[in-house]
Amino acid sequence: MSQAASPEKSPSGLTVDEVAGFRRRILKWYSVHQRDLPWRRNDDPYSVWISEMLLQQTRVDQARPYYDRFMARFPTVQALAEASIDEVLKSWEGLGYYARARNAHRAAIRIVSEYGGRIPSDPIEIGGLPGIGPYTAAAILSIAYNKDHAAVDGNVIRVLSRLFRIEDLVSRTPVKRRLQWLADTLLVPGRAADFNQAMMELGATVCLPRNPVCEFCPVMRYCKAQALLSDPSILPKKAPRKERPHRDVLAGLVVNDDRILIVQRPMDGLLGGLWEFPGGNREGEESLVDGVVRSVLGTTGLAISIVQDLPQVSHAFTHFRITLHGFICHLTSDSLDAQTSDNYRWVPFDQLTKFAFSRAHSRLIDFLRSDKHTGLRDRFVSVSPQTP
Ligand code: SF4
Numbered sequence: 001m002s003q004a005a006s007p008e009k010s011p012s013g014l015t016v017d018e019v020a021g022f023r024r025r026i027l028k029w030y031s032v033h034q035r036d037l038p039w040r041r042n043d044d045p046y047s048v049w050i051s052e053m054l055l056q057q058t059r060v061d062q063a064r065p066y067y068d069r070f071m072a073r074f075p076t077v078q079a080l081a082e083a084s085i086d087e088v089l090k091s092w093e094g095l096g097y098y099a100r101a102r103n104a105h106r107a108a109i110r111i112v113s114e115y116g117g118r119i120p121s122d123p124i125e126i127g128g129l130p131g132i133g134p135y136t137a138a139a140i141l142s143i144a145y146n147k148d149h150a151a152v153d154g155n156v157i158r159v160l161s162r163l164f165r166i167e168d169l170v171s172r173t174p175v176k177r178r179l180q181w182l183a184d185t186l187l188v189p190g191r192a193a194d195f196n197q198a199m200m201e202l203g204a205t206v207c208l209p210r211n212p213v214c215e216f217c218p219v220m221r222y223c224k225a226q227a228l229l230s231d232p233s234i235l236p237k238k239a240p241r242k243e244r245p246h247r248d249v250l251a252g253l254v255v256n257d258d259r260i261l262i263v264q265r266p267m268d269g270l271l272g273g274l275w276e277f278p279g280g281n282r283e284g285e286e287s288l289v290d291g292v293v294r295s296v297l298g299t300t301g302l303a304i305s306i307v308q309d310l311p312q313v314s315h316a317f318t319h320f321r322i323t324l325h326g327f328i329c330h331l332t333s334d335s336l337d338a339q340t341s342d343n344y345r346w347v348p349f350d351q352l353t354k355f356a357f358s359r360a361h362s363r364l365i366d367f368l369r370s371d372k373h374t375g376l377r378d379r380f381v382s383v384s385p386q387t388p
Contacts, residue, residue, distance in 0.1 A: 012185045013164070014222060022222050023188045023195070029218035030198030035060075035205070038067055043193065045119040045144035046077050052139045053100045053131065060204065066095055077117050080108035089273050089356035096359070098271055103131025121145045142192035150183035151196040152176075155203025161236035162207060165224035170236040209233065246321045248282035251364060252296040252304055252329040259346040260368075262355060263299065270317070275345075275355040277326065277364060278302075292327050300344065304329040310367045315360040326364040 014022065034040070037060065039051030050070060054063040070091050074080040080088070085105055092101035107129040111119055119140065120126045127137045138149035152160075157170050160179050168175045188195045206213050210233055214226050225232035254261040254277075262275045280295035282288065289306050296304050310326040347355070352365055 012182055018222060019186065022186060022219055023191075025218045026198045026202065027188065027191060027194055030194060030201055033205070034197065034201055038064065038071075040197070043144050043146075045121075045140060047071060048140050048144040049119055049132075049136075050074075050104065052136050053104050054095070056100060056136070057097050058095060062095070066092070077108050077111050077119065080105065081112040085267070085273055086356065090354070093274075093356040094359055094362070098274060100131060102267065102273060106130040107132065119144070121147070123147075123149070139196065142196045144193075146190070146193050148187060148189055148192045150180065150187045150192070151200070152180050152183050153200060153203075155201075155207075156183060156196075156199045158209065158236055159199055159203045159207045162212070162225035162232045163219065163223050165228060165235070167235065167237055169239055171239055244316065244319060244321050246323070248288070248291075249279065249322045249324045249360075250282055250288060250292040250295050251277040251279040251324060251326045251361065252292050253277050253310070253326055253364060253368065254296065254300075254302060254304055254329045254331065255307075256331055256346065259348055260352065261300065261302070262345050262347055262352070264343040264345075271358050273356075274358050274361075276357060276361045282325075288325050289327070292325070292329070296329065303332045305332050310364060313360045313363040315358075322360065324360045324364070326367065 012019065037051075039047050051063070051067055054067050054070070073091055074083060074088070083105070085102065088101050088105045089098060092098060110129060111117060115125070120129075121141065121144075123137060123141060126132055126140060127134065132140070135151055135153050138151035139153075141147040141149045142151055157179055160166070160182050161170055164182060166175060166178070170176065170179065183199070186195075202217070202219075206217050212226075212232050214220050214223070214232065217223065217226075220226055223232070225235055229235070252261075261278060263278045264275050265271050265273060267273050278296050278299045279292055280299060282291040283294075286294070288309075292306065293304060296302060307328040307330055310328065313324040313326070315322050315324065345355075349368070352368075357365065
């Protein structure tokens with residue numbers, strides 16, 4: 001007796017009909033439910049690229065005002081390439097992960113000099129630009145050029161790991177390859193722009209990290225985690241987060257008349273290119289006062305005395321946490337002439353906001369502007385148009 005043929009399965013484990021149904025459902029859902037986001041209003045490669053750079057490690061609501069300001073200030077690749085790195089960092093100030101801004105600036109310069117100002121549509125060429133990894137390249141190629149590349153970001157990893165009930169750590173290379181392969185398999189040929197954005201949108205608005213709203217999910221019928229696990233949100237599996245070490249960081253706000261000393265961090269490395277008040281890490285068991293005197297002398301050659309401490313600022317980076325201790329200082333030497341480097345500036349108080357500072361050092365500026373903490377407010381605000 002002959003057996004009934006089982007439905008043909010695609011390599012993903014879904015039948016051919018199920019893949020077709022999945023594609024139809026997710027595209028239809030996206031056409032109805034997509035959010036109105038500024039970077040979706042056109043498919044200009046430059047705006048797609050900038051939005052993707054801004055959205056790395058950043059939520060949509062945080063990135064949105066930055067996108068609007070960035071595009072107003074640098075409306076074209078040429079404008080970005082011609083800007084100074086200080087201007088670019090200033091437009092990124094407060095968003096964190098400043099390597100993205102530096103890379104965008106470097107990439108813009110190369111796009112203008114090597115590609116005549118046109119963002120390349122070739123995967124090798126675009127993937128060779130600073131800051132454009134496989135995900136960003138796939139996003140630009142699909143959204144701006146509608147090429148068939150599946151873009152797998154954190155949202156898509158979450159959706160796929162649940163759909164296919166992948167219980168291995170998603171940081172492992174073989175698992176990453178499998179996720180990319182699954183996304184490639186599901187991709188709708190000729191509709192890559194909509195498909196990629198639909199998958200990202202599903203992860204961002206329905207298949208949420210903690211509380212997925214499965215009852216509103218257009219592809220719930222295909223989801224193994226929803227069918228087989230009591231709680232789909234246990235996926236994707238990630239390595240346990242290590243305790244972030246803590247360090248005390250010291251900063252001297254060296255005031256000389258109505259000017260204050262700022263230094264620029266080296267261009268490569270953490271917070272590269274941002275401005276800050278001189279200082280450094282606390283060493284061993286030294287007191288905070290000894291530490292700030294030592295570190296300001298070490299970084300600037302200036303001897304200082306402490307006038308007043310400021311409130312502490314706590315800040316968490318990806319791999320460590322800091323407590324920033326700021327001190328108002330005066331000079332005890334006349335060694336100003338030693339500070340001739342481009343990386344040091346004596347800046348009038350009202351000019352401080354023209355420079356890009358990290359979030360923690362920006363808090364120290366807020367304290368400077370506050371009567372409560374320093375008594376410098378009058379001098380600071382008398383010339384500052386930004387003070388309410
Ligand atoms: S059914 Fe639930 S867990 Fe599965 S993809 Fe949809 S929202 Fe995510």
